[in-house]
Amino acid sequence: MRRLIQMPPQVLRIFLLAVGIVVAYSIARYFLTPPSFGEFGWYRGAALAELATRDRVYAGKLACEECHSDEYQKLVKHEHKSLACESCHGPGEAHSKDPRKDNIEKSSFATCLRCHEANPSRPKWHKQIVTKNHYPGSKCTECHVPHSPSEVP
Amino acid sequence: MNKAVSRRSLLGKVGAAVAGLLAAPAAKAAKAVVQKVLVSADAPKDYDPTRHKWVMAIDANRCIGCGFCAEACKKENHVPEGPYFRTWVERYIITKPKPDSGAARGETLVDCPNGGMHGYPEAPVPKEEIQHSFFVPKLCNLCHHSPCVQVCPVGATFDAPDGAVLIDPKYCIGCGFCIQACPYGCRFLSPVTRTAEKCTLCYHRITRGLKPACVEVCPAQARIFGDLKHPLPEDPIQQFYQKNLVVALKPHLGTEPRVFYAGIDKEVR
Numbered sequence: 001m002r003r004l005i006q007m008p009p010q011v012l013r014i015f016l017l018a019v020g021i022v023v024a025y026s027i028a029r030y031f032l033t034p035p036s037f038g039e040f041g042w043y044r045g046a047a048l049a050e051l052a053t054r055d056r057v058y059a060g061k062l063a064c065e066e067c068h069s070d071e072y073q074k075l076v077k078h079e080h081k082s083l084a085c086e087s088c089h090g091p092g093e094a095h096s097k098d099p100r101k102d103n104i105e106k107s108s109f110a111t112c113l114r115c116h117e118a119n120p121s122r123p124k125w126h127k128q129i130v131t132k133n134h135y136p137g138s139k140c141t142e143c144h145v146p147h148s149p150s151e152v153p
Numbered sequence: 154m155n156k157a158v159s160r161r162s163l164l165g166k167v168g169a170a171v172a173g174l175l176a177a178p179a180a181k182a183a184k185a186v187v188q189k190v191l192v193s194a195d196a197p198k199d200y201d202p203t204r205h206k207w208v209m210a211i212d213a214n215r216c217i218g219c220g221f222c223a224e225a226c227k228k229e230n231h232v233p234e235g236p237y238f239r240t241w242v243e244r245y246i247i248t249k250p251k252p253d254s255g256a257a258r259g260e261t262l263v264d265c266p267n268g269g270m271h272g273y274p275e276a277p278v279p280k281e282e283i284q285h286s287f288f289v290p291k292l293c294n295l296c297h298h299s300p301c302v303q304v305c306p307v308g309a310t311f312d313a314p315d316g317a318v319l320i321d322p323k324y325c326i327g328c329g330f331c332i333q334a335c336p337y338g339c340r341f342l343s344p345v346t347r348t349a350e351k352c353t354l355c356y357h358r359i360t361r362g363l364k365p366a367c368v369e370v371c372p373a374q375a376r377i378f379g380d381l382k383h384p385l386p387e388d389p390i391q392q393f394y395q396k397n398l399v400v401a402l403k404p405h406l407g408t409e410p411r412v413f414y415a416g417i418d419k420e421v422r
């Protein structure tokens with residue numbers, strides 16, 4: 001001990017400074033490391049659960065089925081079975097919690113054409129029309145039922 | 154040697170030991186207070202991230218370019234207005250070569266108006282001049298060796314055990330290193346939160362047993378989502394791997410993406 005203290009003062013000062021830095025770092029690290037850090041890796045494990053607690057905007061097909069099972073059954077039996085309700089009707093979480101007519105979209109002419117207007121980039125298996133040649137001036141729903149496209153109204 | 158222990162030194166040692174014993178719980182209590190100020194997590198406990206491995210696959214043969222996915226992503230995740238997308242749809246048009254040019258193919262035109270989220274307008278070149286054209290949905294490629302994770306200086310972005318590459322919004326300092334590092338352009342700096350943002354595979358949905366919003370609304374099953382650790386009977390993701398020859402984007406970078414694409418051209422990066 002006495003030996004250590006007898007080291008040249010300039011060396012002693014650097015030594016004490018180094019010890020001080022290490023101690024300060026250790027204290028800061030002890031207090032500031034989040035509790036879940038290192039749970040899964042080099043990050044805050046609690047972030048996973050925090051990201052999972054966000055509220056959803058799209059309810060999912062099954063939430064729609066609870067009330068609209070008749071339309072749902074029609075949908076899954078026809079060509080549009082791969083569509084979700086919310087593909088055309090927009091996000092439905094608000095509507096599923098508080099079912100009103102004004103918090104869900106009513107799909108329109110434009111919704112149909114977003115998929116079915118002819119475009120050379122769309123794959124060939126997909127049914128497409130050129131609007132100006134395909135009964136111009138009439139609505140899609142005059143001849144097609146969106147929930148069961150192969151039926152005739 | 155019989156060394157006499159002085160009263161002073163003994164009292165000093167006992168005092169230090171008592172102080173040490175008292176200091177440990179005091180430090181723990183102080184630590185709890187500090188951490189409560191720094192982080193507050195009230196999180197559900199019924200989801201175990203180590204028991205899942207989520208993955209998405211893209212079948213470009215099925216994509217019809219409606220852009221419902223990009224729109225749903227924007228709404229579901231409250232992505233800021235403007236040119237910010239967590240997922241988007243690109244249109245590739247490869248024109249026919251000029252006659253007598255000796256080339257196999259013409260130009261490659263790529264466009265993505267508004268992320269494709271309002272659908273696609275007519276092609277910029279006449280139909281007769283197009284050799285091939287197709288849509289490619291893009292999202293985080295869920296790299297096995299993620300460059301974005303490697304460059305994050307604060308450990309705010311990470312490869313979660315369940316396969317999602319996530320950002321801890323409380324620890325992100327918005328330095329933008331990850332945005333530069335991502336070779337797929339899948340990240341952006343949010344003008345609202347001033348932190349980096351990216352596709353989370355709709356982490357708040359998949360942890361509750363729902364599909365990501367883009368997969369939910371895709372009318373053509375171009376996006377396939379599944380859990381590699383819990384394959385379903387007739388699992389769509391396993392069927393996708395069985396039916397298709399798949400490619401990853403930019404394989405030469407060694408990022409080893411987990412998102413595989415089927416039906417895309419060599420021009421897709």
